[in-house]
Every structure is written in C-alpha cells, then in structure tokens.
Amino acid sequence: MQVSLTGPLRAAAGGAADVDINARTIRELLGKLIEQYPGMNNHMEQGIAVSVDGTMYRDDWDVEIPDGVEVVLLPRIQGG
Amino acid sequence: MKHDQSYTDQDFKVIGSRVPRPDGVDKVTGRARYGADAYAPGQLTGLVLRSPHAHARIKKIDISKAEKLPGVKAVITAADLPDLTEGRRDLFDTLENCMARDRALYDGHAVAAVAAIDRNTAKQALKLIKVSYEKQPHVTDVDEAMKPDAPIVQPHIQQDGKPSNIAQRMEFGHGDVDEGLKEADVVIEKSYKTEQTHQGYIEPHACLASVSPDGTGDLWVTTQGHFQYRNVCASLLGMDVAKLKVTSSEIGGGFGGKTHVWIEPLALALSRKANRPVKMVMSREEVFKASGPTCSTSMDVRIGARKDGTITSAFIECRYMDGAFPGIWGMLGGMTAWACYDLKNVKSVGVDVLCNRPKVAAYRAPSAPMMAFGVESTLDLVAAEIGMDPIDLRLKNVAREGTRSSYGPTYGPIGIEATLQAVKNHPQMKKKLGKNQGRGMACGFWFNIGGQTCVDLNIGVDGTVSLTQGTVDVGGARASMAMIAAEELGIPYEDVKSNVGDTASLGHNDTTEGSRGTFSSGLATIFAARDAIQVLKERAAKMWDIPVEQVTWENGEARAVGAEHNNLPPLSLKEIAAKSPTTGGPIAGHNEVTADGAGVSFASHICDVEVDPETGRTEILRYTVVQDAGKAIHPDYVEGQMQGAAAQGIGWALNEEYIYGKDGLLQNPGFLDYRIPVCSDLPFIDTKILEIPNPNHPYGIRGVGETSIVPPLAAIGNAVSQAVGVRLDHVPMSPPRILKALDEQAA
Amino acid sequence: MSSVLVSTTVNGDPVQFACPPDETLLNSLRDRLGLTGAKEGCGTGDCGSCSITLDGRLVCSCLVLGVEAEGREITTVEGLAEGSTLHPLQQQFIDQAALQCGICTPGFLVAAKALLDRNPDPTETEIRYALAGNLCRCTGYDKIVRAVQAAAKDMRKAAKKNAKKKK
Numbered sequence: 001m002q003v004s005l006t007g008p009l010r011a012a013a014g015g016a017a018d019v020d021i022n023a024r025t026i027r028e029l030l031g032k033l034i035e036q037y038p039g040m041n042n043h044m045e046q047g048i049a050v051s052v053d054g055t056m057y058r059d060d061w062d063v064e065i066p067d068g069v070e071v072v073l074l075p076r077i078q079g080g
Numbered sequence: 081m082k083h084d085q086s087y088t089d090q091d092f093k094v095i096g097s098r099v100p101r102p103d104g105v106d107k108v109t110g111r112a113r114y115g116a117d118a119y120a121p122g123q124l125t126g127l128v129l130r131s132p133h134a135h136a137r138i139k140k141i142d143i144s145k146a147e148k149l150p151g152v153k154a155v156i157t158a159a160d161l162p163d164l165t166e167g168r169r170d171l172f173d174t175l176e177n178c179m180a181r182d183r184a185l186y187d188g189h190a191v192a193a194v195a196a197i198d199r200n201t202a203k204q205a206l207k208l209i210k211v212s213y214e215k216q217p218h219v220t221d222v223d224e225a226m227k228p229d230a231p232i233v234q235p236h237i238q239q240d241g242k243p244s245n246i247a248q249r250m251e252f253g254h255g256d257v258d259e260g261l262k263e264a265d266v267v268i269e270k271s272y273k274t275e276q277t278h279q280g281y282i283e284p285h286a287c288l289a290s291v292s293p294d295g296t297g298d299l300w301v302t303t304q305g306h307f308q309y310r311n312v313c314a315s316l317l318g319m320d321v322a323k324l325k326v327t328s329s330e331i332g333g334g335f336g337g338k339t340h341v342w343i344e345p346l347a348l349a350l351s352r353k354a355n356r357p358v359k360m361v362m363s364r365e366e367v368f369k370a371s372g373p374t375c376s377t378s379m380d381v382r383i384g385a386r387k388d389g390t391i392t393s394a395f396i397e398c399r400y401m402d403g404a405f406p407g408i409w410g411m412l413g414g415m416t417a418w419a420c421y422d423l424k425n426v427k428s429v430g431v432d433v434l435c436n437r438p439k440v441a442a443y444r445a446p447s448a449p450m451m452a453f454g455v456e457s458t459l460d461l462v463a464a465e466i467g468m469d470p471i472d473l474r475l476k477n478v479a480r481e482g483t484r485s486s487y488g489p490t491y492g493p494i495g496i497e498a499t500l501q502a503v504k505n506h507p508q509m510k511k512k513l514g515k516n517q518g519r520g521m522a523c524g525f526w527f528n529i530g531g532q533t534c535v536d537l538n539i540g541v542d543g544t545v546s547l548t549q550g551t552v553d554v555g556g557a558r559a560s561m562a563m564i565a566a567e568e569l570g571i572p573y574e575d576v577k578s579n580v581g582d583t584a585s586l587g588h589n590d591t592t593e594g595s596r597g598t599f600s601s602g603l604a605t606i607f608a609a610r611d612a613i614q615v616l617k618e619r620a621a622k623m624w625d626i627p628v629e630q631v632t633w634e635n636g637e638a639r640a641v642g643a644e645h646n647n648l649p650p651l652s653l654k655e656i657a658a659k660s661p662t663t664g665g666p667i668a669g670h671n672e673v674t675a676d677g678a679g680v681s682f683a684s685h686i687c688d689v690e691v692d693p694e695t696g697r698t699e700i701l702r703y704t705v706v707q708d709a710g711k712a713i714h715p716d717y718v719e720g721q722m723q724g725a726a727a728q729g730i731g732w733a734l735n736e737e738y739i740y741g742k743d744g745l746l747q748n749p750g751f752l753d754y755r756i757p758v759c760s761d762l763p764f765i766d767t768k769i770l771e772i773p774n775p776n777h778p779y780g781i782r783g784v785g786e787t788s789i790v791p792p793l794a795a796i797g798n799a800v801s802q803a804v805g806v807r808l809d810h811v812p813m814s815p816p817r818i819l820k821a822l823d824e825q826a827a
Numbered sequence: 828m829s830s831v832l833v834s835t836t837v838n839g840d841p842v843q844f845a846c847p848p849d850e851t852l853l854n855s856l857r858d859r860l861g862l863t864g865a866k867e868g869c870g871t872g873d874c875g876s877c878s879i880t881l882d883g884r885l886v887c888s889c890l891v892l893g894v895e896a897e898g899r900e901i902t903t904v905e906g907l908a909e910g911s912t913l914h915p916l917q918q919q920f921i922d923q924a925a926l927q928c929g930i931c932t933p934g935f936l937v938a939a940k941a942l943l944d945r946n947p948d949p950t951e952t953e954i955r956y957a958l959a960g961n962l963c964r965c966t967g968y969d970k971i972v973r974a975v976q977a978a979a980k981d982m983r984k985a986a987k988k989n990a991k992k993k994k
Contacts, residue, residue, distance in 0.1 A: 110864020
C-alpha cells in the first residue's frame with residue numbers, strides 16, 4: 001500500500017514522497033520501514049506519528065490499517 | 081484503539097453546563113498550595129550560582145570555602161551529577177542545561193548550587209564559591225548565528241563536516257512552488273522578524289525535594305507533568321522510577337514552560353548530599369534568564385496568487401532561535417504554517433539555529449504563532465494587491481473536510497471555514513472605524529495531541545464518587561472530569577470529587593500539554609466510568625439474583641429488563657454502593673489508555689486598534705475570538721482559554737521581548753521591563769465557541785487551550801498596518817518600532 | 828544578623844514573630860506565620876500577587892520589611908471570609924470563573940476589596956486601572972473585571988438593605 005512521507009522522513013527514504021509497504025498494523029509498518037530504510041532509525045528515536053485515514057496516532061502501534069486508506073507518516077509533535 | 085472512541089452525538093445532562101469548580105474555594109481563600117507553599121521539618125534553602133557571562137569556558141570551581149561556612153549542608157557542581165544518560169543526547173542536553181559542565185552557554189546558566197539552614201546563609205555561601213571563567217565570543221541573534229564566522233555554541237553539531245549553529249532544517253509540503261509561481265498574476269515577497277518572549281507564568285518554578293539514604297525520594301513541585309518530571313529526574317540522578325514519588329502542587333501557570341525540569345534535579349541532588357529536605361524557589365530574574373522562553377525568529381514568505389484569489393504558490397522559510405540546545409521548533413512551525421488552507425503548491429521550511437540564550441521550551445502552540453504572523457500578514461498584502469476582501473481571500477482557499485493538509489494527512493470534519501464565516505458575519509466587522517484606527521483579522525491552527533493516560537474511579541459506600549486523574553489541572557480539568565464522570569454514571573455533578581493523584585497512585589500519565597488534558601483524561605474517565613457501570617450491573621444482578629445480561633444502566637440506576645422482572649424497582653447507585661461490602665467489596669472503575677485520534681482546532685480572530693501617531697502606542701479597542709472546540713464541556717473554561725491565549729498573543733504582538741545587550745546579557749529580566757498586558761491594557765475579549773465534533777471522541781472533544789495564541793500576532797499586525805498606513809513586519813510592534821516605521825514612511 | 832521580635836495584628840489577631848531585619852513582610856507572613864495566601868511572583872513589586880493591606884492601605888508585601896509590621900494592622904486574603912461565609916468578591920470570582928490557575932487570585936481579591944471599600948460603584952475603567960498593579964497571565968482579565976462588577980453590585984445591594992434595616 002502507498003505510504004506518504006513528510007518532512008525529514010523523506011530524506012531518510014532517499015527523497016521519496018511516497019513508499020510502497022504492505023502491513024496490517026502500525027507496528028508492522030514501522031518495522032518494515034526501518035528494514036527498508038535504516039536511516040529511519042534516527043527518526044524513530046525522535047518519534048514518528050502515523051495518520052491512518054485522517055486519524056492521528058502517536059502511541060498506539062497495535063492499530064490495524066484497513067485496505068485502501070490514506071497512510072501518512074509524520075514527525076511526532078508535542079505541545080505546550 | 082481498544083475502546084470505541086467514535087462520536088455518539090448524544091444529548092447531555094451535565095456536559096455543557098457551567099458548574100462551580102472543585103478547587104475554587106481553596107483558591108479564593110488562600111488555602112490552595114502551590115510549589116512554594118510546602119514546608120518540611122529540617123528543610124534547607126537551596127540557591128543556584130549562575131554564570132554572569134553569555135559564553136565562557138569553566139576552568140575551575142572552588143567550593144571549599146562555601147562548604148566550610150557554618151550552616152551550609154551541601155554544595156554541588158556538575159561533579160555531583162555524573163553523566164548517566166547512556167548516549168541519549170536529549171537527556172544529556174537536559175542535564176547540561178540544569179547544571180553547566182565545562183562551559184557556560186548563556187547569561188544565567190547554572191554552575192553550582194548550595195543548600196543551607198536559611199536564605200541568608202545560602203546567599204553568603206554563593207558568594208564564597210570561586211569560579212574561574214575564560215570568556216568566549218558569544219552570539220545572541222538568529223541571523224548572526226547562521227553566518228560562517230559566528231561563534232559556535234555546540235561544537236558537536238555539524239553541517240558539511242564543520243561545526244555549525246544550524247542544528248536542523250526541515251521541509252514540509254507538496255506540489256511545486258516554483259511552477260506555481262508561473263501561474264500567478266501577483267507575487268508578494270516579504271521578510272519578518274519576531275523577538276523572543278516568555279510564557280510569563282506568575283508562579284516561579286519551585287519545589288521541595290527530600291531524598292533518603294535508601295534511595296527513595298519525595299518531590300513536591302509545580303509542574304505540568306509530574307510523571308515526566310519523575311522519569312527525567314530518576315534518570316539523571318540514577319534513582320528507580322518507582323522509588324521517586326512526585327506530587328504535583330497546584331500550578332500557577334505553565335503554558336508549556338513547566339514541561340521541563342530546571343531546578344528539580346539540583347534540589348534532589350542537594351537533598352541527597354545533605355540528607356535533608358531542600359526547598360528551591362526561582363526568583364523572577366532566574367525565571368527569565370534560566371527557564372525556557374520561546375524562540376525569536378526571522379522568516380521569508382512568498383505567495384503567488386491569481387486575480388480571482390486562488391493561491392498558486394505558498395512558500396515560507398522560518399529560522400527559529402533555539403537557545404543553546406537544539407529542539408524541534410522548526411519542525412513544529414513548518415507543519416502548522418499553511419494548515420488553514422487548501423493549496424496545490426505549498427512548501428514550508430523550518431530551520432533550528434543555536435545561540436547563547438537559554439534552552440527554549442514549549443510555549444502554547446509552540447512555533448505556530450511566528451509562522452502564522454508571516455503567512456497571515458502576507459495574505460493581507462496579497463488581498464490588497466488584487467483588491468479582494470481579506471476574509472474572502474482566505475475563504476477562497478480554505479481547507480475543508482477532504483482537503484490534503486499542508487503537513488500531510490487529509491482532513492476529516494474541521495472548523496476553519498465555519499470560524500471564517502462567523503468572523504465575516506460578526507457585528508464587530510460592521511463597527512465604523514475612526515481616525516488612526518484599523519481592523520485586522522487572522523487565522524490559526526493547532527494539532528492537539530492525546531497520549532498516555534490513567535484514571536481511577538472509586539465509589540464510596542455512600543454512593544459518592546472519588547475520581548483520581550493523572551493529568552495536572554491547569555485550567556479546570558478537575559471540574560470537567562467530574563462532569564464527564566457524572567454524565568456517564570447518570571448522577572449529579574455534586575456527587576463526584578476529582579483529584580490529581582501523585583505518581584505513586586496511578587500509572588504513567590503524559591504531561592498536560594498539547595491541549596491534551598480534557599481530551600485524554602476525558603476519554604479515560606468515560607471508559608473508567610463504563611468499567612464501573614459494568615461492576616454496578618453485576619452487583620445489581622447479584623442483589624436481584626438474575627443474570628447480568630438482564631440488567632441495564634440508565635440515569636444513574638440499574639434496571640431489570642424483561643417482562644418477568646417488571647415488579648423489580650430500579651436500584652440507584654447509592655443503594656448498590658451501600659450494599660457493596662457484602663456483594664463483593666469496593667466498587668471501582670479503572671482505565672489506562674494511550675489516547676489517540678485528537679482533533680485539530682482552528683480559530684479566527686478580529687482585532688480593532690487605535691494607534692497614537694505621536695507616541696506609537698497601540699490601544700486594543702475590540703477583540704473577538706472565534707474557535708472550534710469540538711464540544712465545550714464547561715463553556716466558562718473554554719472561554720477562559722480563548723481569552724487567556726489571546727491576551728498572551730496581544731502582549732507578544734505589542735510589547736513583550738527579550739532584550740540582549742552587546743555583552744550578551746539579558747537586560748530586562750523582570751516584569752517592569754518585560755511588559756505583559758495589565759488589566760488597563762485590554763478591553764473585554766468577546767468569544768464565540770463553535771462545535772464541530774471530533775469524530776474520534778464520544779463527546780466530540782477537541783483540545784482548545786493552545787490555538788488562540790496563534791492568530792493574534794497577525795491579527796494585530798494587520799490592524800496596526802491598516803491604522804498607520806504602513807506594514808509592520810517586526811514583532812513586537814512596540815511604540816519605538818511603530819514610530820520608526822512612520823518616520824521611514826514620511827522620509 | 829540576629830532576629831528582631833515583631834508584634835503585630837494580622838486579620839484581627841494579635842501575633843508575634845521573629846525575623847532578620849532584612850526579611851520581607853511577605854516572607855514573614857508566609858514562613859513565620861504560615862499565611863501562604865500571599866505569593867511571591869516577582870519580589871520587586873511589579874506583579875501584585877503579594878498584595879495585602881497595611882493599616883488599610885494596599886501595598887506589595889514584598890516591598891515592606893517584616894519589622895515594619897510592628898504595631899500595625901495587616902489584612903491578607905485569609906482574612907476576607909467571615910467564618911465560613913465567603914466575601915462577595917470571593918463568591919463572584921468562583922461564580923464568574925474569574926480564576927484559572929488561581930495564583931494571582933489572592934492578590935486580586937485584596938486589591939479589589941481595597942478598591943470597593945473606597946469606591947463602591949466604580950466604572951469599568953476605574954476597575955481596570957485600580958487593578959493594573961496585579962498581573963494575571965491566564966484570564967486576559969475579562970472575567971476578573973466582570974466578577975468585580977458583580978461583587979460591587981452585590982455589596983451595594985447589601986449595604987442598601989442594611990441601611991433600610993437601621994431606619
């Protein structure tokens with residue numbers, strides 16, 4: 001499935017705005033991402049958030065990713 | 081998400097009403113206890129020695145005379161805080177910021193600390209500490225720091241193999257902004273600057289630390305996140321997390337500035353060394369110099385648009401001054417800059433730059449207000465250029481459900497268009513303006529977050545409910561949680577008492593920041609209440625001797641369903657609670673959740689000003705905040721957040737700034753010369769709460785605390801520029817800057 | 828520096844405490860008498876969160892020395908309520924949601940009472956200027972001003988009632 005990358009995550013994937021990864025859960029997705037693009041590890045430290053069909057997930061990695069929905073990876077945000 | 085978080089669109093009995101808050105009486109009688117209001121037997125007073133230089137190598141610290149002074153029980157330096165961070169750079173930066181190791185990086189950087197039997201002895205002890213400094217060249221301006229020959233703040237940070245003050249550069253967006261320019265009929269390019277400001281909480285950082293020789297510790301502290309403080313302090317001091325109990329006092333304002341530790345590890349280290357409780361309270365000067373203000377910035381904006389108002393190219397690069405240690409400020413700004421709009425070609429670049437200033441901390445919607453100032457000011461310039469109403473220009477390009485946001489994901493239901501329509505139709509827009517008066521409007525956005533949350537709900541034997549939450553209450557959360565529990569259980573608000581538990585009472589709770597408190601704790605409270613309802617139903621089933629499947633819960637009572645149980649009168653929560661000792665013991669509900677699915681919040685503001693052309697002073701005549709709250713649990717507190725955020729934005733726009741001298745020292749570390757708005761500076765602030773429900777929360781809650789600090793800089797910039805006839809591009813738009821702009825225009 | 832014994836009246840009660848001559852009255856009230864309602868927000872008289880009245884006059888207790896309290900009358904926020912009955916200002920601050928974090932509230936209550944004691948029917952502008960010495964960072968002052976207006980109305984009503992009773 002198509003996974004969109006934003007910001008610094010694109011650089012870690014050689015500049016690509018989208019990558020193709022198959023995964024059923026967020027955990028599987030992030031695991032395969034690091035396998036394919038080891039540079040992503042640095043961003044894992046700082047944190048990655050995942051938007052699945054418009055809903056933002058920062059912590060729950062067991063979330064299932066349904067077929068055909070928009071998946072976007074972003075840096076993990078914080079507030080004040 | 082384990083529980084169903086979907087919006088239920090239900091009618092409410094308690095939610096949305098204006099009930100009195102549970103901490104109200106304590107706060108109006110002086111009984112409430114804040115960070116500095118705790119006392120322990122045998123306590124010592126802790127004070128910090130701070131660098132008088134902006135940048136210096138620390139050659140030697142001689143504490144021997146200080147240690148010998150009668151009444152001094154402990155003196156510490158970095159030698160007493162060994163590096164236990166195991167390669168975690170962010171933790172090491174925190175450690176070094178709390179106590180300098182081999183170099184002082186800003187005016188006020190802590191270099192040593194003492195604990196003594198009273199304040200005067202501690203002050204004397206500080207004077208006896210001898211520090212040998214070797215002054216280094218310093219840099220305090222964000223643009224100067226980027227020049228190739230600038231003094232380097234952190235040598236380990238490199239660009240192209242050379243030490244650099246540029247820590248990070250991040251890009252966000254989609255499309256092609258250069259191609260987009262070709263389609264534009266007008267192109268506006270402008271640069272802007274914003275100066276550094278502080279959250280300005282009235283209560284300075286304060287704590288009371290007590291560490292025992294067996295490795296256990298107690299910390300009473302004013303904080304937005306006592307669990308986070310526990311984790312960080314335990315890591316830095318090599319203590320076990322479970323053995324350090326942190327209790328959150330009432331907090332006298334935080335706004336992001338109390339999400340990081342400053343003096344707390346020092347108080348713990350002093351207490352451990354002295355084997356006595358140590359109380360440490362920052363002075364106001366120390367708060368300004370050595371806590372975590374927000375960034376100053378310089379930025380470039382370029383917008384291309386067609387004559388019909390369609391934006392074909394939207395670009396911003398903003399350079400954030402992070403202080404002496406790098407942060408994610410450029411990233412946050414870059415993600416929020418264009419969030420209000422539906423754009424084909426959009427790019428935002430956030431750059432993090434280091435300077436010899438204190439380590440920047442989060443300040444309410446961190447990084448968003450600065451880029452919004454650039455974006456929203458330039459939009460007004462575009463509107464003027466094509467002869468379009470500024471609101472209509474924004475409506476033409478507004479983001480809606482289904483819009484691909486400028487930071488990546490596609491939006492669900494959102495409120496920006498509704499806020500713009502509300503502004504367009506607001507009575508303030510019809511008020512006539514007089515001489516030297518101007519009107520401006522601007523939009524703003526903040527993500528809001530969820531996070532780890534735990535709640536305990538315990539039902540007393542008399543049927544009243546005790547709720548323990550882990551998110552610190554900064555603006556009324558205890559009232560909101562009690563309302564939510566009452567709503568779920570179907571009982572009166574007055575029967576629920578909510579408390580903030582210490583770190584020993586609950587599992588980890590993330591810090592109250594990112595407007596997450598009501599959303600996350602609310603979610604956990606709903607599920608804890610439903611958990612308790614299941615137990616109540618089981619007890620009722622037992623009392624009736626029927627299967628639990630035949631019991632429902634409605635309006636605070638258990639009811640038996642089915643024709644054969646028609647003669648069974650309902651059992652109230654009070655009745656079930658009264659029998660609890662013999663039906664299975666204490667009745668409780670519990671929930672641990674990583675709350676996700678937070679809803680974004682948009683706001684649009686209108687501002688009318690009058691500028692005195694002789695003094696450059698700006699008076700705010702009228703101010704209106706329109707914001708989407710998803711669901712206003714308690715309207716008074718939502719209004720309070722909107723008004724408070726706007727007031728901070730007004731101060732930032734018109735007066736507040738850190739002023740550094742050529743010597744790199746902070747010249748105005750006090751409330752006299754760092755001028756926040758006072759009562760006579762402001763009018764009543766009108767508010768309009770919109771409710772476009774967040775589909776990922778049963779009540780539709782969105783965070784509200786932060787968004788309304790984002791529009792004011794530009795709303796006021798646009799208003800002042802209208803009033804004086806010249807565009808202001810440097811925040812704060814203080815009287816000297818306005819007069820200078822007027823002089824330059826006349827010349 | 829040896830301590831000085833100070834005898835004074837606080838919220839109607841005769842009290843004594845000993846303090847070094849350079850200690851502020853704010854610290855004496857908090858650390859010696861346990862009256863932590865007054866807060867230190869700045870230590871330089873700019874924020875008003877340490878507001879008390881000294882012989883009926885509104886002052887910043889961080890700008891007064893503890894020893895200066897000798898023989899004087901002090902009122903703090905702890906002296907506003909009468910037993911368990913809140914002062915109308917205290918009640919209106921709660922009812923109007925005029926506090927969020929509450930750290931500035933004691934100072935505002937003392938300052939607002941000082942205003943209403945000498946001017947029972949102030950205009951909005953008079954309220955704003957009288958309270959300009961008290962900083963609040965949470966509320967934007969909107970609900971604070973409304974609470975003072977509402978309390979002033981309550982107090983004028985009560986005064987009228989009492990005047991009628993006496994006739």
